[in-house]
Amino acid sequence: MINKVQIADKAYWIGKVDDRKVPFHRLVLEKGTTYNSYFLDTDKPTIIDTVDIAFAGExxxxxxxxVDLKRLQYLVVNHVEPDHAGAVGSLMSKAxxxxxxxxxxxxxxLIGMFKLQNAKFIVIKDGDTLDIGGKTLKFLETPYLHTEETMVTYSIEDKILYPCDQFSTHIANYELFNDSAKEDxxxxxxxxxxxxxxxxxxYVxxxxxxxxxxxxxxxxxSHGYILRDNANKYIELYDEMSTLNTKKNLKALLLLSxxxxxxxxxxxxxxxxxxxxxxxxxVVNVKNAEMETIIASAKEADLILVGSSTKYGDMIGNLEDVLKELTKLDLSGKFAAAFGSYGWSGEAIEVxxxxxxxTNATVLTTSYLIKSTGAEDIRLPLRVAFTPDEASKNLCIRTAKAISEVLLRA
Known part of the structure; x- marks a missing residue:
């Protein structure tokens, strides 16, 4: 059953309570969950997020x-996973x-998922606003929380943040608000x-x-309780839980040619x-370093990243000699990965x-990162074509951050 509950002036929860044991991200949600969608009944009626695809028709x-679906002016999609955008196709066929x-x-x-090539889109950028007739929505891009396209929506007049998956809980409940919950x-x-x-x-x-x-x-x-009592407490909890552990004194060695x-x-x-x-x-350019120094640094490092340009399908300089020495070391408990730039080919990175x-190091790959951190936008080995542009530099920085998460959680 889909309910309608007022949460603010002309703002309503229109979500679905799923009190089953719900399969979710290779887990089973023993307490179930809710799929929270919101209806802003303004002069330009607006929906914020939908529900799981299993409940789209309902x-x-x-x-x-x-509401007369032909009156709807906007559908805000903060996040495209099917538990929130699952009803977009069904709704747009009517609205x-x-x-x-x-x-x-x-x-x-959304075009890829629902074949919406002919739909009208308003593509937002960070900080954009939208007047929906009596309320103003502000949009902030929050990529990789937890997928690349994610954003949050803020209703300026209501002072309500609609953050989709962020600040959620997985609990099937009919109380809706955190101050009405039966337990903490x-x-x-x-x-x-x-x-x-x-x-x-x-990214948090x-x-x-x-x-x-x-x-x-x-x-x-978009899951669980609406936080209307002491919302700042939950913001502070996110801040606390996302604070890095800097006590591990981790070391990384970057070898390159x-x-x-x-x-x-x-x-x-x-x-x-x-x-x-x-x-x-x-960062060590092996051309200018003594082998003894490189080996000593490798023994101390928790992470070893090795990179090379590609020339005639192979590595350059004396990097191969360094790698041969690394294979003789005990690298158990350490992590490693390859990187490099290339022009028309990039065989050196694969070599x-x-x-x-x-070696007996744990070699980081795309598969390893996805399963351990959920970073589906990162590809390892890291390959950068030609001279790194701004997008490539940002990708390298994100890659290093994802790798760092592996180290910090090890």
Missing amino acids: WVKALAEM KNAAIVTTEKGKEF ITEDFKVYYSLIMHPHRP KDMLTKIKRLDIDMIAP SMTGNTSKVAQSLAQGLNEMNIENT ISDYLNS
Whole structure:
């Protein structure tokens, strides 16, 4: 059953309570969950997020009894996973006059999922606002929380933050508000953070920096309880849980051989990301270093990143000699990965990976990162074509941060 509950002036919860034991992200939600959708009944009626795809038909039918779907002007999609955007296709087939409000990536994903090539889209950028007739919505991009397209929506007049998965809990409940809950939800709130948001801690910090500029009275997430009592407590909990553990004194060694300087630039961007995660690091061009010094540094390092340019399908300089020596060491308990720049081919990066795989270090790959941190946007080995541009530099920094999360959680 889809209910309608007022949460503020002309603002309503229109979600679905799912009190089953719900399969979710290779888990079973023993307490069930809710799929929270919101209806702003303004002069330009607006929906914020929908419900799980399993309940799309039920939800659209119930919504049609609340409002003439042809009156809907906007559908805000904060996050494109099917537990929140699952009813977008069904709704848009009825709400012919509505425009979808989302990020550029959100538009791309929605078109791919629901074949919405002919839909009207309003693509937002960080900080954009939208007048919906009596209320003003402000949008903040929060990428990688927990997928690339994610944003949050803030209702300026109501002082309500609609953050989708962020600040959620997995509890099937009919009380809706945290101050009406039958028991303290703090532990469930922390468990949700640990399972869903914890792998993306650096991006949590970025999000918190943005929303701390807002005056927030209520947080209306897309799972579990609406936080209308002491919303700041839950913001502070996110801040506390995303604070990095800097007591491990972790060390990283970046070994490289560069032909034109591009691989060196990749290494410097990786070092920047490691620095931002408080991982001590040393960048070494093997051309200018003694083998004894390299080996001594490798023995002390928790992470070894090895990179090369590609020339005639192979590594350059004396890097192969270094790798041969690394295969003789006991690297158990250490992590390693390959990186490099290339032009028309990038075989050297794969050759480095082959050498690293012959050691007893844990070699980080795309599969390893996805399963351990959820960072589906990172590809390892790291390959950068030609001279790193701004997008490539940002990718290198994000890669280093994702790798740092692996170290910090080990």
